Amino acid sequence: MPADPTALRLALADDIAAGNPALDPAWPDAVAAVPRELFVDNALFRHAGSEWTPVHQTETSDDEWLGMVYTDRTWVTQIDGRDAADVEGPVTGSPTSSATLPSLVVRTAQVADLQPGHRVLEVGTGTGYSTAVLCHRLGAKNVVSIEYDTGLAATAAAHLHAAGYTPTLAAGDGLRGCREHADYDAIIATCSVRYIPPHWFWQLTDGGSITTTICGWMQAAGLIRLVLDDEGTAHGRFTADNITYMLARPHERPPSPLFFKLDGDTTSACLDPELLQRWEARFVAQLAAPSAELMETNSGIILRDVATGSQAWTEPKGTGWTVHQHGPLRLWNQVEDALIQWHGSGAPDLAEFGMTATAESQTVWIGSPQGPHWQLPV
Structure with missing residues (x-):
């Protein structure tokens, strides 16, 4: 039938x-x-x-x-x-x-x-x-x-x-x-x-x-x-849902040029970049570096800022990680500092995040408006 x-x-x-x-x-x-x-x-x-x-x-x-x-x-x-x-x-x-x-x-x-x-x-x-x-x-x-x-x-x-x-x-x-x-x-x-x-x-x-x-x-x-x-x-x-829709076309990132790793300054990472596989961690990283894109490789992650060309990329070293940063922004530092704040708040899921917004200024926060917070790129 x-x-x-x-x-x-x-x-x-x-x-x-x-x-x-x-x-x-x-x-x-x-x-x-x-x-x-x-x-x-x-x-x-x-x-x-x-x-x-x-x-x-x-x-x-x-x-x-x-x-x-x-x-x-x-x-x-x-x-x-x-x-x-x-x-x-x-x-x-x-x-x-x-x-x-x-x-x-x-x-x-x-x-x-x-x-x-x-x-x-x-x-x-x-x-x-x-x-x-x-x-x-x-x-x-x-x-x-x-x-x-x-x-x-x-x-x-x-x-x-x-x-x-x-x-x-x-x-x-x-x-x-x-x-x-x-x-x-x-x-x-x-x-x-x-x-x-x-x-x-x-x-x-x-x-x-x-x-x-x-x-x-x-x-x-x-x-x-x-x-x-x-x-x-x-x-x-926010709700606890890990969901998304396609970005509105005017909010999509511009076309990306070919990527070449540049050494820049080399330091040790305090946090394991694999943490960014967790949805909430990536959400926080995105708040901290709103014009950056994230790519994953077999040996770590790459952050590239679309606006300035700044980049950061990680590679394993012994039991830890090394990070290379190039350009006017220290992307990994921005992301790592935000993730440390998130961890300090108990590494909550999205239901603990909130937002206060006007047409001119929009802030995402954890716990309350007085907690860790970041400005959206209005």
């Missing part, structure tokens, strides 16, 4: 509810109602090694295709602006759009504390799937969604029309919000940002909220909901 999409949606919704008992039942209900197969078109990418291989619906059976669609995972649909449907063989590059795994869509919505009647701006329409989930829960008249990529925006509009949802859609830079339809009770982003864009603050109602993932060029992120107070300052705490 051929696969039944309705049964697959119900099974996926049940699995998501079972995996997160605290989830408002209205969100799994939305997953059960929205036909995800209408939002992935007829092709997607599988990842293997450094390559992305397109999988076309015409090359699979209906059962296999629907089985992929209703697996709770993210399916990349675009690499460096090239849609999977337009690619015939393996390619390399970075994902620029995807059908986000449904459990993350509803987890983010749950963190945002969205309720019927809330007027919401979604930044990053993507395929339109998350937009449809919001429409089912909140009513299409309360959902505004903006997409940076005009081609994706048009495709998402077609998907939503086919599924019977009629939110307000716009194409443009979502980091500037969507002023023509403001104000919003909540802004929710399906992309990560390096800092909260000023326009988001200006388009919220009094007491409105922003839910997003704060990420950077070391690829560690924290999910947070910030609530605006009467004085225009937003406050919130």
Whole structure:
């Protein structure tokens, strides 16, 4: 008997509810109602090694295709602006759009504390799937969604029309919000940002909220909901989730030149660089060196500052580690000092981190605003 999409949606919704008992039942209900197969078109990418291989619906059976669609995972649909449907063989590059795994869509919505009647701006329409989930829960008249990529925006509009949802859609830079339809009770982003864009603050109602993932060029992120107070300052705490979305395109790092190790000053490292394999440690390192990227090698790690060209790289020496630093910034010192502060606070997970933010100044802290803290690169 051929696969039944309705049964697959119900099974996926049940699995998501079972995996997160605290989830408002209205969100799994939305997953059960929205036909995800209408939002992935007829092709997607599988990842293997450094390559992305397109999988076309015409090359699979209906059962296999629907089985992929209703697996709770993210399916990349675009690499460096090239849609999977337009690619015939393996390619390399970075994902620029995807059908986000449904459990993350509803987890983010749950963190945002969205309720019927809330007027919401979604930044990053993507395929339109998350937009449809919001429409089912909140009513299409309360959902505004903006997409940076005009081609994706048009495709998402077609998907939503086919599924019977009629939110307000716009194409443009979502980091500037969507002023023509403001104000919003909540802004929710399906992309990560390096800092909260000023326009988001200006388009919220009094007491409105922003839910997003704060990420950077070391690829560690924290999910947070910030609530605006009467004085225009937003406050919130991160969740413990180790999750991320793709960085908003204007917040992506610029193309990197070929890397060559430069010796510079040589010292001994106080901390084992392998500590940076832990998500929270990388998040702290990213706060301490916000314009640096992190690379891992067989013999250690490399930090390279995109803005100044400064670099630091480690190599094992005896039972410890040697670090080489070159350029105007001492990247390893910045990172190591921050990690020592984090360790001194008990090496907490992300749930112990919080944020205080205005349009002009944004600080991430551990424990309380008086604890160890770092400025985001606003």
